[in-house]
Amino acid sequence: QVQLVESGGRLVQAGGSLRLSCAASGRTFSSYGIGWFRQAPGKEREFVASISWSGFRTYSSDSVKGRFTISRDNAKNTVYLQMNSLKPEDTAVYYCAARSYMATSDLSLYDYWGQGTQVTVSS
Numbered sequence: 001q002v003q004l005v006e007s008g009g010r011l012v013q014a015g016g017s018l019r020l021s022c023a024a025s026g027r028t029f030s031s032y033g034i035g036w037f038r039q040a041p042g043k044e045r046e047f048v049a050s051i052s053w054s055g056f057r058t059y060s061s062d063s064v065k066g067r068f069t070i071s072r073d074n075a076k077n078t079v080y081l082q083m084n085s086l087k088p089e090d091t092a093v094y095y096c097a098a099r100s101y102m103a104t105s106d107l108s109l110y111d112y113w114g115q116g117t118q119v120t121v122s123s
Contacts, residue, residue: 002026002098002112009094009117012086020081020117022096030074033103035110036081038092038119045095050103051079059105064090086121093118 008020022034035050049060049070058070069082079096094117097110104110 002029002032004096004098004112004114006094006096006114006117009119011120011122014086014088014121014123016086016121017082017084018086018119020083020094020096020119022079022081022114024077024079024098026077029077029098031101032098032112033101034070034072034079035097035099035103035105035107036070036079036094037097037107038090038094039116040089040092043092045107047105047107048094049081050105052103053101057103059103061105083119086119088121088123091119091121 003025005023033052036048037045039045051058051070055072067085072079096114098112099110
């Protein structure tokens, strides 16, 4: 079993940057693919980015491509989401999720979820 805890969310001005962290417990963290998702008020949860268990494969949604970067440090059991050039439409609760080996953009395929961290981008 894996427990996930997100951190790093806060209020930031448009154009600014944030780095979110997803810290995981469990000795087998390195065998899990990790996804970042977000949910804005009144909207469905959507895929943001994912990274494979090895870190060699990453994917990003079109809405964040070129601005957000996902990475992982298996020695620290942590996955990061570096967010640059933030826009007001990036405002949402950001969640990380884990599933065995391969990451995917399909949130229904993830087994474990964190509690989320709020990101608010002011214009």
